[in-house]
Amino acid sequence: MATGVAAWLPFARAAAIGWMPVANCPMPIAPRDNSRKQDELIILNVSGRRFQTWRTTLDRYPDTLLGSSEKDFFYNEETKEYFFDRDPDAFRSILNFYRTGKLHYPRHECISAYDEELTFFGIIPEIIGDCCYEEYKDRKRENLERLQDDQEENKDLKQPNLNFRETMWRAFENPHTSTLALVFYYVTGFFIAISVITNVVETVPCGTTTNQKDMPCGERYTVAFFCIDTACVMIFTVEYLLRLFAAPSRYRFMRSVMSIIDVVAILPYYIGLVMTNNEDVSGAFVTLRVFRVFRIFKFSRHSQGLRILGYTLKSCASELGFLLFSLTMAIIIFATVMFYAEKGSSSSKFTSIPASFWYTIVTMTTLGYGDMVPKTIAGKIFGSICSLSGVLVIALPVPVIVSNFSRIYHQNQRADKRRAQKKARLARIRIAKSGSANAFLQSKHNGLLNELLELTGSEEDEQKLIKSISLLKSQHHHLLRCLEKTTAHEFVDEQVYEQNCLETALQTYPSHSSSIASHDSPAVTCCGASGKKNTPLPNANLPLANPVPSHRGPLQELSALHIQSADPLSHTSSRSNLNLRTDESKRINCKSGRITTAIISLPTPPALAPDADGLHGPPQRRPPPPLGHPAAPSIQTTTSSAGTNIVKVSAL
Amino acid sequence: LSMVRHQPEGLDQLQAQTQFTRKELQSLYRGFKNECPSGLVDEETFKTIYSQFFPQGDATTYAHFLFNAFDMDRNGSIRFEDFVLGLSVLLRGSVTEKLRWAFNLYDINKDGYITKEEMLAIMTSIYDMMGRYTLPSVRDDSPFEHVEKFFQKMDRNRDGVVTIDEFIETCQRDENIMASMQLFENVI
Numbered sequence: 001m002a003t004g005v006a007a008w009l010p011f012a013r014a015a016a017i018g019w020m021p022v023a024n025c026p027m028p029i030a031p032r033d034n035s036r037k038q039d040e041l042i043i044l045n046v047s048g049r050r051f052q053t054w055r056t057t058l059d060r061y062p063d064t065l066l067g068s069s070e071k072d073f074f075y076n077e078e079t080k081e082y083f084f085d086r087d088p089d090a091f092r093s094i095l096n097f098y099r100t101g102k103l104h105y106p107r108h109e110c111i112s113a114y115d116e117e118l119t120f121f122g123i124i125p126e127i128i129g130d131c132c133y134e135e136y137k138d139r140k141r142e143n144l145e146r147l148q149d150d151q152e153e154n155k156d157l158k159q160p161n162l163n164f165r166e167t168m169w170r171a172f173e174n175p176h177t178s179t180l181a182l183v184f185y186y187v188t189g190f191f192i193a194i195s196v197i198t199n200v201v202e203t204v205p206c207g208t209t210t211n212q213k214d215m216p217c218g219e220r221y222t223v224a225f226f227c228i229d230t231a232c233v234m235i236f237t238v239e240y241l242l243r244l245f246a247a248p249s250r251y252r253f254m255r256s257v258m259s260i261i262d263v264v265a266i267l268p269y270y271i272g273l274v275m276t277n278n279e280d281v282s283g284a285f286v287t288l289r290v291f292r293v294f295r296i297f298k299f300s301r302h303s304q305g306l307r308i309l310g311y312t313l314k315s316c317a318s319e320l321g322f323l324l325f326s327l328t329m330a331i332i333i334f335a336t337v338m339f340y341a342e343k344g345s346s347s348s349k350f351t352s353i354p355a356s357f358w359y360t361i362v363t364m365t366t367l368g369y370g371d372m373v374p375k376t377i378a379g380k381i382f383g384s385i386c387s388l389s390g391v392l393v394i395a396l397p398v399p400v401i402v403s404n405f406s407r408i409y410h411q412n413q414r415a416d417k418r419r420a421q422k423k424a425r426l427a428r429i430r431i432a433k434s435g436s437a438n439a440f441l442q443s444k445h446n447g448l449l450n451e452l453l454e455l456t457g458s459e460e461d462e463q464k465l466i467k468s469i470s471l472l473k474s475q476h477h478h479l480l481r482c483l484e485k486t487t488a489h490e491f492v493d494e495q496v497y498e499q500n501c502l503e504t505a506l507q508t509y510p511s512h513s514s515s516i517a518s519h520d521s522p523a524v525t526c527c528g529a530s531g532k533k534n535t536p537l538p539n540a541n542l543p544l545a546n547p548v549p550s551h552r553g554p555l556q557e558l559s560a561l562h563i564q565s566a567d568p569l570s571h572t573s574s575r576s577n578l579n580l581r582t583d584e585s586k587r588i589n590c591k592s593g594r595i596t597t598a599i600i601s602l603p604t605p606p607a608l609a610p611d612a613d614g615l616h617g618p619p620q621r622r623p624p625p626p627l628g629h630p631a632a633p634s635i636q637t638t639t640s641s642a643g644t645n646i647v648k649v650s651a652l
Numbered sequence: 653l654s655m656v657r658h659q660p661e662g663l664d665q666l667q668a669q670t671q672f673t674r675k676e677l678q679s680l681y682r683g684f685k686n687e688c689p690s691g692l693v694d695e696e697t698f699k700t701i702y703s704q705f706f707p708q709g710d711a712t713t714y715a716h717f718l719f720n721a722f723d724m725d726r727n728g729s730i731r732f733e734d735f736v737l738g739l740s741v742l743l744r745g746s747v748t749e750k751l752r753w754a755f756n757l758y759d760i761n762k763d764g765y766i767t768k769e770e771m772l773a774i775m776t777s778i779y780d781m782m783g784r785y786t787l788p789s790v791r792d793d794s795p796f797e798h799v800e801k802f803f804q805k806m807d808r809n810r811d812g813v814v815t816i817d818e819f820i821e822t823c824q825r826d827e828n829i830m831a832s833m834q835l836f837e838n839v840i
Contacts, residue, residue: 007683010839011735012705014742015718017750018757019778020832021823022802027832039679054682479705482835487779487798489786491708497785504789 007060009472013479019486028481031474043081044095049088050081057098062470064122066098090117097123105132111139124432126425137421168246185302188239192298195232198225199292233269236262236295257310258301265295323398327364330393334360334386341378348375359383364390440477441493658691660732670736671744677736684732692729695719709783717774721757747833751820765813766806771799 013030020027042058044051044066061067076083084091090109094117097103105114105128118125128136162170171181202218202225218225240262247253268288300306313320335356342350349372350356359372363386374383484490492500660666666677688697695716702715722730722738741753756762760770775795782790806814806822823829 007687008701009705011739012702013836013839014739015702017742017833017836018718018721018754020835021751021754021758021819021829022775022778022798023828023832024801026828027835030835030838032838039675056679056683476705483706483778483781487782487790487794489779489782489788489790489794491782492785492787494785496787497789500787500789 009475009479013475016479016482019482023482023486024488025485027485028478030478031471044091045076045079045081045083046086046088046091047084049091051091051095053095053098059472060098060101061123062472066094066121068122070122086120087113087117090114094118094121094123097127102129103127103132104129105136107132107135111136111143115140124428126428126432133421133425165246166248168242169248172243172246184239188235189299189302191232191235192295192302194228195236195292195295198228198232199289199295229269232295233266236266236298240266258298261294261297261300264291265298268292327393330364330389331357331360334364334382334389337382338374338379338386341382342374342376345375345379350374350379360386363387365394366390438493439473440480441491443473443477444481444491658731660691666733666736669733670740672736672740680736680739681732684735692731693735694729698730706781706783708785709781711781713777714774714781717757717760717777720760721753743836743839747824747830748820750833751823752816755816755819765815766819767813768799768803771802771814772796775799775802 039054039056041052042055044053058066058071065071071082074082074084090106090113093104093106093109103123103125115125125136170177171184175181175185203216205214206217206220240259243259243262244250244253253259268291271288297306300310332353335353338359339350339353339356342348342356350359356372359374361367362369362372363383366387368387374380480491660681663674663677666672667674670677672680685691687693687701693701698719699712699715702718703711705711719730720726722734724734724737738753741749745753755766758766758771758774760773772795775798779790779795779798784790803812803814805826806818808818808822823833
């Protein structure tokens with residue numbers, strides 16, 4: 001339970017007196033508090049260091065070791081204290097959790113030792129407060145990775161029975177696993193280098209022969225180059241096919257970047273083979289040879305640095321995009337200005353605005369080739385402004401982008417980490433604590449079964465059902481039962497509610513007339529003894545069939561559904577004008593459209609506020625009749641965003 | 653987070669003003685101070701705390717009314733004295749005092765009369781705490797019906813408002829209400 005609940009439950013129960021004059025039925029009996037002893041100091045002796053705290057402080061969290069009767073196992077009769085043979089330093093933060101409701105992770109503590117302490121005392125680590133949670137998770141992950149690395153090394157040594165395909169894939173991915181893989185790795189690297197060098201050398205003029213003109217080497221030693229090229233492409237093709245064969249998921253492999261690079265590297269050769277004879281497309285064939293330079297990207301399999309560079313470029317794409325955009329703006333502006341400034345002068349090279357683009361770019365990047373220079377005075381003035389601003393426009397964002405690289409790179413990783421952690425963590429907290437509403441319904445139908453069994457006899461069955469619920473819980477349930485009695489309605493599960501909706505929709509839709517009959521039914525179920533026995537029985541059977549409503553539905557997640565106010569105006573009028581009773585009043589709650597149910601945005605109890613999203617504002621609900629009292633919220637049609645509201649669970 | 657801090661009156665004075673023993677006051681204050689270290693509860697915190705008890709419904713409007721009932725000097729925050737005085741009435745007071753407190757709760761504008769609109773606001777807020785999944789379903793007019801019944805019972809002279817005397821007199825005649833008033837005697 002959250003600290004708030006435990007401390008304020010007496011207050012909430014006292015305030016329930018406000019319902020009493022309004023209720024029309026007698027209230028259920030309150031659970032007796034048999035342990036009437038006053039709050040006392042408990043001594044906790046942890047390996048010699050004595051901690052003292054109030055009993056009620058520990059009772060705040062009844063599902064932990066210290067809060068439950070489990071600590072009785074550690075009670076030392078002679079010294080009248082609870083003795084734990086654990087680390088007193090770690091115990092400090094655990095005891096502080098009870099005191100403040102927040103669990104902190106002391107940074108000097110070893111992560112696995114701390115985890116053990118938490119497990120021993122029955123505290124789930126997800127409760128760790130925001131201030132320390134990231135650190136905790138980071139350390140935990142590091143630790144896990146370290147352990148995993150050790151495990152993997154051991155694993156690599158002893159792997160007897162991988163099949164051939166998997167062995168091959170492992171060889172491809174980790175060249176260090178076997179000698180053959182290493183050889184393969186170096187051979188492919190060598191051939192990539194050969195191929196790239198060949199492409200480069202092909203174009204070098206090789207010295208004259210009997211012809212006057214210098215021929216590039218490619219044309220002089222055509223056969224040799226062709227053989228080298230063929231050999232390289234053979235190797236690459238074989239490699240690609242082998243990888244394709246060995247890949248565990250062929251489809252995913254084919255979509256990966258590296259395989260696309262492989263394909264692009266070898267495809268031009270085959271296309272060239274197919275198309276050599278046709279003269280028309282030989283021009284295109286020559287163009288295709290450009291793509292052979294992509295073979296250099298195959299080196300990224302061999303170089304970790306290249307991969308990281310590619311990744312960071314990808315992750316900085318927006319910054320680069322912005323730089324490009326601002327540069328383009330500046331270029332266009334200056335090109336236009338220069339064009340119009342130079343329009344007057346004769347024999348100006350600034351023939352059009354696009355032609356001025358070249359000048360602007362060359363000037364702004366401070367290259368200054370000198371092939372285009374302004375001749376008019378205005379042109380020179382604007383030209384100088386252009387070059388000065390070029391320094392600013394280019395030089396300034398570049399360091400920003402460089403620092404952004406590292407920042408964004410790390411931040412990206414951390415943000416993803418945090419998002420994944422947050423989801424998982426909240427899911428765990430929710431799952432661990434989602435018993436609140438369920439607990440009440442469960443205990444209710446247990447109580448009803450008790451009554452049933454009282455009638456039918458059989459003491460043993462009754463004993464089986466009586467579970468020992470904590471006093472706090474039984475008091476809280478009693479409070480909720482009083483509310484049920486006051487309003488003459490019962491809390492139910494979502495499934496039962498839906499079923500009931502269907503039934504009543506079928507029944508009462510044709511008959512709008514008899515209002516009195518439908519009004520009396522709540523009274524019957526509330527106060528009539530005979531009526532009560534009948535209705536709960538079918539309900540009791542239903543939950544028995546599905547004993548534990550599993551994690552689904554807004555009930556567990558404790559967020560009500562959206563408002564659909566199709567016609568707010570008529571609704572308002574029927575509310576404020578009490579004398580005017582229209583047929584709208586008969587509309588049942590479950591028919592969507594007219595009914596405005598409130599959005600329940602539960603602000604978290606202080607102990608379990610996982611994120612700092614803060615409290616939701618006052619929830620949207622029906623407008624109260626005009627009274628002039630301070631808080632008058634209006635109808636708003638909003639839907640609770642399931643993502644954020646699910647988070648805020650009040651755990652009891 | 654307000655920087656305002658409030659220290660309560662001395663233990664002796666509070667003991668004189670309320671029906672709690674010294675130990676009870678001590679334990680109450682410890683709980684109160686733990687939750688609200690500044691010594692004051694503002695309305696938002698109060699709503700938060702109260703809503704924790706009713707996870708299926710929306711308790712904020714009723715919490716608002718409760719807040720006004722406890723915040724006797726209407727300064728927007730509940731001090732420990734207000735808290736403990738209210739609790740003293742609710743837990744240790746006589747039935748008449750409790751009924752007076754309830755009347756004060758219902759009488760939103762504290763003019764001494766409960767009108768149908770005020771009662772409807774209170775009733776709606778109570779029904780809101782039930783939430784959506786109830787059996788039978790809470791209909792649009794359920795609060796209104798309830799208010800009608802209430803007024804039929806309480807409003808003797810049929811003038812459309814319930815005065816404190818009508819209220820107390822009617823409640824004293826109703827066994828259910830008298831019995832339920834004693835329900836929370838041993839809460840603390």
